[in-house]
Amino acid sequence: MTDDHEHGYFTEANSAEVVVARNKNAKDQRLGQVMEVITRKLHEAVKEIEPTQEEWFEAIMFLTRTGQICNEWRQEYILLSDVLGVSMLVDAINNRKPSGASESTVLGPFHVADAPELPMGSNICLDQKGEPMFVHGRILDTEGKPIAGAKIDVWQANDEGFYDVQQKGIQPDFNLRGVFRTGADGRYWFRGAKPKYYPIPDDGPVGKLLGALGRHPYRPAHLHYIVEGEGFEALTTHIFDPDDPYIDTDAVFGVKQSLLAEFRKVEDADAAAKAKVAAPFYDVEFDFVLSRKKK
Ligand code: BEZ
Ligand code: FE
Numbered sequence: 001m002t003d004d005h006e007h008g009y010f011t012e013a014n015s016a017e018v019v020v021a022r023n024k025n026a027k028d029q030r031l032g033q034v035m036e037v038i039t040r041k042l043h044e045a046v047k048e049i050e051p052t053q054e055e056w057f058e059a060i061m062f063l064t065r066t067g068q069i070c071n072e073w074r075q076e077y078i079l080l081s082d083v084l085g086v087s088m089l090v091d092a093i094n095n096r097k098p099s100g101a102s103e104s105t106v107l108g109p110f111h112v113a114d115a116p117e118l119p120m121g122s123n124i125c126l127d128q129k130g131e132p133m134f135v136h137g138r139i140l141d142t143e144g145k146p147i148a149g150a151k152i153d154v155w156q157a158n159d160e161g162f163y164d165v166q167q168k169g170i171q172p173d174f175n176l177r178g179v180f181r182t183g184a185d186g187r188y189w190f191r192g193a194k195p196k197y198y199p200i201p202d203d204g205p206v207g208k209l210l211g212a213l214g215r216h217p218y219r220p221a222h223l224h225y226i227v228e229g230e231g232f233e234a235l236t237t238h239i240f241d242p243d244d245p246y247i248d249t250d251a252v253f254g255v256k257q258s259l260l261a262e263f264r265k266v267e268d269a270d271a272a273a274k275a276k277v278a279a280p281f282y283d284v285e286f287d288f289v290l291s292r293k294k295k
Contacts, residue, residue: 008021012047015043015047016039016040016043016044019039019043020035020036020039020040023035023036023039062205062209065204065205066080066204066205066206069204069205073165074109074201074204075109076204076205076206078109079109079200079201079204079206080205080206080209082106082200082251082252082253083200083206083209083210083215083251083252085252085253087106087252088105088106088252088253088254091104091105091106095233097291098142098291099142100142100289101142101233101235101289101290101291102227102235102237102258102259102288102289102290103237103256103258103259104235104236104237105236105237105238105254105255105256105259106236106252106254107224107226107236108224108252109201110155110157110163110165110166110224111153111155111224111226112155112165112174112177115153115155115174115177115178115179116174116178116179117178117179117180117181118178118179118180118190120180120181120182120183120187120188120189120190121189121190121191121276122178122180122190122191123190123191123192123276123277124154124156124175124176124177124178124190124191124192125158125175125176125191125192125193126171126172126174126175126176127158127171127172127175129158129159129193130158130159130193130194131159131193131194131280131281131282132191132193132194132272132277132278132281132282133191133192133193133194133263133277133281133282133283133284134189134191134275134277134281134282134283134284135154135189135190135191135192135223135284135285135286136187136188136189136190136283136284136285137187137188137189137285137286137287137288138182138185138186138187138188138287138288139152139182139186139188139227139229139287139288139290140186140287140288140289140290141232141289141290141292142289142290142291142292145186146182146184146185146186146187147182147186147229147232147290148182148183148184148185148186149181149182149229149230150181150182150186150188150227150228150229150232150290151179151180151181151226151227151228151229152179152180152181152182152188152225152226152227153177153178153179153225153226153227153228154177154178154179154180154190154192154223154224154225155176155177155223155224156176156177156192156193156195156222156223156224157176157195157196157198157221158171158175158176158193158195158196159193159194159195159196160196161195161196161197161198161199161221162198163176164176164177176192176193176195178190191275191276191277192223194221194241194263194282195221195222195223195241196221197218197219197220197221197244197245197246198218198219199216199217199218199219199251200217200218200219200251200252202217210251215251216246216249216251217251218246218249218250218251219246219250219251219252219254220240220241220244220245220246220247220250220255221240221241221244222238222239222240222241222254223238223239223284224237224238225237225238225239225288227288227290229290231292231293232290232291232292232293233290233291233292233293233294235288235290237259237288238254238259239259239260239261239284239286240255240259240260240261241261241263242260242261242262242263243263247260261284261285261286262284262285263282263283263284264282264283264284264285265280265281265282265283266279266280266281266282266283267279267280271283
């Protein structure tokens with residue numbers, strides 16, 4: 001049926017079929033398949049919306065501005081994918097986990113590849129700003145056994161909701177980030193500062209779109225993790241503060257029930273001394289469970 005349209009004239013009724021048929025010699029089969037679906041769905045959307053010429057031009061200009069603001073540090077298209085829920089959907093499709101394994105969420109733009117490996121227990125808050133936090137837990141396999149030698153790469157925003165890379169010259173380099181490695185018991189622990197919610201970069205076209213849609217740009221307070229163990233699937237995830245005002249309305253849809261951690265306020269001086277922090281502090285305990293690599 002598609003072939004009938006290869007040399008056919010384009011009409012409103014047969015628009016998608018004509019375009020799909022024209023692509024039938026795609027050199028890459030996957031590309032042909034992807035473009036077929038996108039063409040069908042896009043034409044369907046246009047037929048339902050019936051945009052005016054002005055509206056279609058506005059859409060083109062939105063995409064143009066989205067590209068124009070991209071640079072080495074800023075990827076507005078990823079941000080667009082994030083606020084449309086597409087980043088989380090692609091993540092879900094590619095990280096279907098066996099039951100019991102920790103769930104993943106978006107990487108985000110603030111990971112840096114060369115954060116220092118630190119002795120277990122280090123304080124990653126290099127400027128002593130904010131409320132002290134003691135974070136600890138275990139890295140386990142799906143049978144509950146500890147994973148020795150697991151690598152934990154952690155990064156977080158500060159008490160004002162900024163990452164170090166957003167405040168060069170204000171925060172010390174590598175503030176609130178570090179890499180740790182578990183011993184035989186699979187345990188990890190480090191000290192930091194309680195993070196705050198923050199807006200995703202909202203001074204560009206994506207921020208304007210959120211505003212026009214009556215949406216806020218905030219992400220609830222969280223800590224980012226990449227956890228890796230030999231023979232296990234790498235886990236890119238966060239843990240979230242369930243008491244955050246934006247916990248139910250994350251701008252990028254990254255929150256999952258299983259990733260809510262308790263940020264327990266501890267006043268006790270002995271507990272603070274044991275954790276090597278000043279009282280009061282926040283105690284955050286969270287175990288991560290890795291799934292074995294598929295053979
Ligand atoms: C983040 O959590 O770092 C983040 C994720 C998506 C968009 C912007 C920021
Ligand atoms: Fe973040």
